[in-house]
Amino acid sequence: MRSLTLTRLVGIAPLLIFVAMLAYIGFNAPNFFTVTTADLVLKQSIPVVVVSLGLAIVVMAGGDDIVAGGIDLSIPSTAALAASITALLVTNMNQPLIVGLLAALAAALAIGLVNALLVTRINMTPLLATLASSVAIVGIASVVTSSRRINVTDPAIVFIRDGCILGISADVVLVAILVFVAFHLIHRTRWGMNMQAVGGSRDAAEISGIPVKRFLFSSFVLAALAGWLAAPFVLARGSGVSPGVEENLLIEMVLATFLGAAFSPRRVVTLWGAVLGAILVAAVSIGFKSMGVNVFWTGLIKGSLILIVVALAAVSSRTRT
């Protein structure tokens, strides 16, 4: 009985560490637990949440072995390219926003298709395929923008940045809707269930007659779509697009998604975990900033915190088996 409580305690320990960290920040930073800060945290986490949804879907479909299973490192660069194409068309060529977004969608779908083909047809490991394609995508994005910053002042983008829907920040509302749609797709449809079965055990899924490759294929297309969906938020946050926007997004996406796995009781990547991971990482960053911690130290503290959490999750999943 006692050991059962202990196991359960170790199970939620990663989450407890974060809660303790936030409590510590709350005691030391004035006004941390306020609606304004909460809004700031959610706003900050937004592009990461959107791309993490894509990564979570790929990992859920491909299995969570990072080298051999599913992973897509090209989502942030897809977001950067989509944002670049949109910015180029809207600002430099005076096209309506919808034209820019549609062109970006075409590019994102092409990327998803290429990734999917590399993985399912050529049998490249997803890590390698998407790492290589992300290098190419970043290169193409720098051709699109000539490595220059492009401002976007389209009213719709400004609305996403500054607007409110029912008193809540517009971008937060839009992303919340997106999260619910993704959740419904993965957890409430037959398609989503089958996809999770593929990720759980590819062999078992194959034997049950699930077309495994087709699900892997669509997971990469969905991931590229997530990159495209992140583009308007990237544009809104930066009031345009700057070179190098994908780098930070990549690190934060991977951290959020796999941190999310540490929060889940079975230590698997989930949509909620990824969203929670992104929000908590943003909360801790903003918390340290408001405590006046030197920004160079924030990276160190964040990195160590995340390693502790991931290590703890690894240790506790080992003791269970």
Added chain:
Amino acid sequence: MTSTNTTARTGMLDTFLRYGFLIVFAGFFALFTVVNPIFVTPGNILNIVEGSAVLLILALGMTLVVSMGGIDLSVGIALDFGAAFAVVAMKNYGIDWSTAVLIGIAGGTLVGGLNAILVVGLNVSPFLATLGTFFIGSSVQRIFTNGGGPISYRKMPEEFRNLALGDVFGIPSEVIIALVLLAIYFVVLQRSIFGRRAHAIGMQTSAALVAGIKVKLYVALGFVLASGTCAIGGIIAAANMRMFTPLAGFSYLMDAIAAVFIGAAINARGRPNVMGTVVGVLFLAMVTNGLNLMGLDFNTKDALSGLILVGALALAVSQQKRG
């Protein structure tokens, strides 16, 4: 009639795919030569070889880790630490250059040590562990240099500078160092019991465990040796530039991974291997150099080399499946 036709065609397709990567290698070589004849001059070939020395050193370390079924995203940090420890030891503590080299290597192995503790001791997956080390290592460099400014050391001892700029019988010393490391890695990884066991761990860890291989010790050693090797690359880079540039190692990461996987893909059994890595490194260095000589605009060059990387990897992997 039709059937013979099809067999002939599949035969040709198979041949193309089997030697596809080498054909592409030769094709690019020819293309660059035609576009700019300077490409094949001995001076430029030497440039390519010399320019790829540091990348080769990093890729060797990566080959070791990938052979054991892991991956190391912190090779760039080990490179930075090697450079930082050596430069700071000489500049701020007046330590003699040869000791400084050893201190640099030791500094690099700190990174591998942390990776080993995380992966072997705490059972974190290599990808996440080395990503975490990368995060922490980058942050440490920013704190140490107060935001990322380089630490230059103009009055570096001549002997230390010669690690990069000297030559023996006309062969640049960085090439010699890379070749020595290459020979050591080839013997250790492809011709020794240690190498056999390392590959066994990479192919099937559980089987290696049953066979009595001390998997944990080997994996820990793999991370430490790899980071020590990368530190040597950092020391050469520091000697070359007469300074330590924070976060400079990151730019090598993608190329090192690509070189190792190109090498694995052109191997008949699909295993990462030392000579394959050399081919991968030379291919990447050739493409960079050739595109430079074509006088393309900076951005176009980036995009093209990325697309070539995707194409080359795809071809190399598809050929491995058939061959």
